[in-house]
Amino acid sequence: EAGVVQSPRYKIIEKKQPVAFWCNPISGHNTLYWYRQNLGQGPELLIRYENEEAVDDSQLPKDRFSAERLKGVDSTLKIQPAELGDSAVYLCASSLGTDGYTFGSGTRLTVV
């Protein structure tokens, strides 16, 4: 069984440019999460979806970040415009029920 798939693995963009990350969760996992992990820190939740509904987006900087989960499966996280401080690893995870998240390998974003 394939795990959580994220793309791209790496992205380098200039500040003020837009960027998008894609996530394909494990089949059947109804809950999907986007986390941001700064260097040397633990993951911090950006948004959580239950099926196609965003149930917790309180930590998502809504002025520049947006996310969607079409048909309750794949999800896209977008930043527009990117700032230098957005450089981080963006992790997607999925779960079935309340235990045991499965994380993808992440997208490492560098804003220059």
Place this chain on the structure above:
Amino acid sequence: QQQVKQSPQSLIVQKGGISIINCAYENTAFDYFPWYQQFPGKGPALLIAIRPDVSEKKEGRFTISFNKSAKQFSLHIMDSQPGDSATYFCAASRDNDMRFGAGTRLTVKP
């Protein structure tokens, strides 16, 4: 607001030794306490987890000790191996709302 505090930030252990990482949480509503292991360039992977109705859980060389009254839990890695060198994160969650500690970078020297 950091809801899960983890220590130490880094840890160096000799091969065969015991690695101990500690975490403390604030929200008594948390009911699931996992530990994740992360290798460079990879996402965190679930290592072992515990619920507050037990005080200890052991899986192979990995043990979680849980102290509900103190709101603390710890990971013990027995007979530490160089392959255990990674970053370890504790976490606490309730109803799919999971909060992570800042991580501990473990180095096991051969």
